[in-house]
Amino acid sequence: MHIPDGFLSPGVWGSAWIFSAGVIGFCVKKTKQILKDRMVPLMGVMSAFIFAAQMLNFPVLGGTSGHLLGGVLAAVLLGPYAAAIVITVVLITQCLIFQDGGLTALGANILNMSFLGAMGGYFIYNILRRTLGGVKGIMTGTAVAAWSSVIIAASACAVELALSGTTPLSVALPVMAFVHMFIGIGEAIITCLVVGFVLRVRPDLIYTKEK
Amino acid sequence: MxxxxxxxxxxxxxxxxxxxxxxxxxxxxxxxxxxxxxxxxxxxxxxxxxxxxxxxxxxxxxxxxxxxxxxxxxxxxxxxxxxxxxxxxxxxxxxxxxxxxxxxxxxxxxxxxxxxxxxxxxxxxxEKLGCPKIITMIMSFMYRYIFVIEDELMKMKQAKESRSVGGSGFFHAKALANMLGTLFIRSYERAEAVYLAMCARGFDGDVKK
Structure with a gap:
């Protein structure tokens, strides 16, 4: 889902960069208000955690394996703003170290996975958590948010490719959405299991606005 | 490792x-x-x-x-x-x-x-080319702790594998997810400890040269 260099037109990647820079600036400001000077070490270590978590392969149906993307996991545990920063830092590092996702496409990747994936996922999670309430709300919210965040991010990727004029939308969008419907199921199961574990062991670490 | x-x-x-x-x-x-x-x-x-x-x-x-x-x-x-x-x-x-x-x-x-x-x-x-300092600071922390946390994960995985020898299906996935949960809690506690250690050495939100 990481868009490499060369796929997006200058207009698309340029505006994605500007938009993402604005979003991250806002998130940094918000997180600083909550965490104060704990922010730098906490965000650094949490980014390393998500980075490591993405390297753990889970067995998926039929002998294949997949890994966690972690956007919604970060959002449920750390809140939307901190999660956006963590995912952004992970994306920058992946771009630099593994060349996973291009330099010019970094803005678009941040837009898809940090803003739409993690923050958008939190938005969905929060609505369900509030309406259902309690543990049931948290778990349902996590599952639905994790599943839909993967599809939203993949669809956004398809739309950006189409806007760049290199890929017809009628092919990219259905294929991307369809494939990620299955990837999303894996993401939802793993995210739920991890959140369920934290909920049993250290429920105080689940993000709540009041904290 | x-x-x-x-x-x-x-x-x-x-x-x-x-x-x-x-x-x-x-x-x-x-x-x-x-x-x-x-x-x-x-x-x-x-x-x-x-x-x-x-x-x-x-x-x-x-x-x-x-x-x-x-x-x-x-x-x-x-x-x-x-x-x-x-x-x-x-x-x-x-x-x-x-x-x-x-x-x-x-x-x-x-x-x-x-x-x-x-x-x-x-x-x-x-940073000198205009990237916000807060992002580069977080990234340098991350780079430092990737190795530590990865090490912890690999050790947990090795311990799990030596007990269960492979394993498959939902039970296996659940064990791996619990591992990630533990890793999160340990990482969070490590971050708190790191922050306190930094405070003890005079950290006030900015890394000095």
């Missing part, structure tokens, strides 16, 4: 390593921009870039096999996205090839930049 060192060629002496990191970042980013902004289908320009890449690889003294191995990690993903271009209405094959070449060359550029520059120097260069 063993880790792949990310900037393993940053210590060797080569003309590319000796350049100042800021100069290198600016140059490589400019080269990537040129590659990305080239019109699809201008294969003459692509061959010139290819020549430039070859010269840079020689200057960097990074083994070609290392660059190939690293590119092979990402190229399947690039191919998967590029396959969509074949369905494009105007010049599918030409577009497909152009985009593939552009992506691969940008990837080689980034591999060269990161392989020949120490990560801390790279971050310093980004």
């Amino acid at each position: 063993r880790h792949v060192y990310l900037d393993q060629y940053s210590q060797i002496s080569s003309p590319l390593n000796r350049l100042s990191p800021i100069f290198k970042v600016v140059t490589f980013v400019t080269v990537v921009l040129f590659i990305v902004l080239t019109r699809p289908g201008s294969f003459f320009a692509f061959s010139l870039y290819g020549l430039l890449m070859a010269v840079l690889v020689l200057l960097s003294r990074v083994p070609v096999i290392f660059i190939l191995k690293r590119s092979l990690l990402v190229i399947p993903f690039v191919l998967a996205i590029a396959a969509f271009n074949l369905f494009s209405s105007h010049g599918g094959i030409q577009l497909f090839l152009s985009i593939l070449i552009k992506s691969c060359m940008s990837i080689v550029c980034l591999i060269l930049l990161v392989a020949t520059t120490r990560f801390s120097e790279l971050l310093k260069a980004f």
Whole structure:
């Protein structure tokens, strides 16, 4: 889902960069208000955690394996703003170290996975958590948010490719959405299991606005 | 435990390593921009870039096999996205090839930049070029703790495997997820401990030179 260099037109990647820079600036400001000077070490270590978590392969149906993307996991545990920063830092590092996702496409990747994936996922999670309430709300919210965040991010990727004029939308969008419907199921199961574990062991670490 | 060192060629002496990191970042980013902004289908320009890449690889003294191995990690993903271009209405094959070449060359550029520059120097260069300090600070913390946390995860995995020998299905996934949960709690507690240790040494939200 990481868009490499060369796929997006200058207009698309340029505006994605500007938009993402604005979003991250806002998130940094918000997180600083909550965490104060704990922010730098906490965000650094949490980014390393998500980075490591993405390297753990889970067995998926039929002998294949997949890994966690972690956007919604970060959002449920750390809140939307901190999660956006963590995912952004992970994306920058992946771009630099593994060349996973291009330099010019970094803005678009941040837009898809940090803003739409993690923050958008939190938005969905929060609505369900509030309406259902309690543990049931948290778990349902996590599952639905994790599943839909993967599809939203993949669809956004398809739309950006189409806007760049290199890929017809009628092919990219259905294929991307369809494939990620299955990837999303894996993401939802793993995210739920991890959140369920934290909920049993250290429920105080689940993000709540009041904290 | 063993880790792949990310900037393993940053210590060797080569003309590319000796350049100042800021100069290198600016140059490589400019080269990537040129590659990305080239019109699809201008294969003459692509061959010139290819020549430039070859010269840079020689200057960097990074083994070609290392660059190939690293590119092979990402190229399947690039191919998967590029396959969509074949369905494009105007010049599918030409577009497909152009985009593939552009992506691969940008990837080689980034591999060269990161392989020949120490990560801390790279971050310093980004900061001097206007990247917000808070982001580079978080990134340098992350880089420091990737190794620690990865190590912890690998140890947990080894312990699990020595007890359950492989395993499959839902139970296995659940054990792995619990492992991630434990890893999260440990990482969080580690971050708190790190913060307290920093406070004890006079940290006030800013890293001093």
